[in-house]
Amino acid sequence: MARWSRSDARPGFTRAPWPYWANKYELSPAGAERFAARGAPDREALERFIREGATLQTIADQSDRSIATVRYWLNKWSIPRPQKRARVDTATAPRVITRRCQRHGVTSFGLEGRGYYRCLLCRQERVSDWRRRVQRTLIAEAGGKCHVCGYDRCPAALQFHHRDPAEKSFALSHDGVARSIARATAEATKCVLLCANYHAEVKSVTRSSSNV
Ligand SMILES: [Zn+2]
Numbered sequence: 001m002a003r004w005s006r007s008d009a010r011p012g013f014t015r016a017p018w019p020y021w022a023n024k025y026e027l028s029p030a031g032a033e034r035f036a037a038r039g040a041p042d043r044e045a046l047e048r049f050i051r052e053g054a055t056l057q058t059i060a061d062q063s064d065r066s067i068a069t070v071r072y073w074l075n076k077w078s079i080p081r082p083q084k085r086a087r088v089d090t091a092t093a094p095r096v097i098t099r100r101c102q103r104h105g106v107t108s109f110g111l112e113g114r115g116y117y118r119c120l121l122c123r124q125e126r127v128s129d130w131r132r133r134v135q136r137t138l139i140a141e142a143g144g145k146c147h148v149c150g151y152d153r154c155p156a157a158l159q160f161h162h163r164d165p166a167e168k169s170f171a172l173s174h175d176g177v178a179r180s181i182a183r184a185t186a187e188a189t190k191c192v193l194l195c196a197n198y199h200a201e202v203k204s205v206t207r208s209s210s211n212v
């Protein structure tokens with residue numbers, strides 16, 4: 001049986017690097033079974049991410065799959081992969097450039113920390129989606145209605161009132177939900193849910209009594 005020796009490993013006469021490219025292009029049947037067994041991610045969501053120009057990393061994070069799994073399903077469904085965009089030097093590259101977004105047309109792209117540009121409108125939409133989701137969760141956990149009058153029609157008109165203002169770390173009704181969900185949840189436990197009317201009333205009463 002032939003054995004590899006040092007003298008065989010000379011330039012131009014090397015073994016085909018099977019494991020390397022087989023893994024790279026995910027052609028190995030064992031790999032295919034593994035990714036299929038994990039279950040397909042939402043195909044429409046994948047297509048939307050690609051349209052928005054999301055990176056594989058972003059797609060993986062947001063669909064709770066590994067990058068390899070995302071790549072596998074993109075190939076399987078013949079969804080064109082995100083264009084490999086050159087990473088730029090974040091120290092010298094412009095913060096904002098103009099580029100075409102598949103959803104928003106020609107618009108501003110902002111430089112992200114990892115050295116890639118992303119459509120600012122897409123980013124903003126993702127952030128507002130996420131804030132709305134956090135706000136809804138917090139409101140539901142806080143009982144879903146005004147503590148005083150029971151109002152529950154419009155979540156936008158429900159506000160978190162800090163029972164003890166001294167305990168207040170940040171306001172939940174506004175920018176607060178942009179922080180981590182764990183911190184927001186902890187903050188919500190110090191609050192009582194009130195409708196906007198009662199909240200205004202409670203605040204004015206507290207203010208005038210402390211002024212007396
Ligand atoms: Zn966009």
Ligand SMILES: [Zn+2]
Binds near residue numbers: 149196
């Ligand atoms: Zn109320």
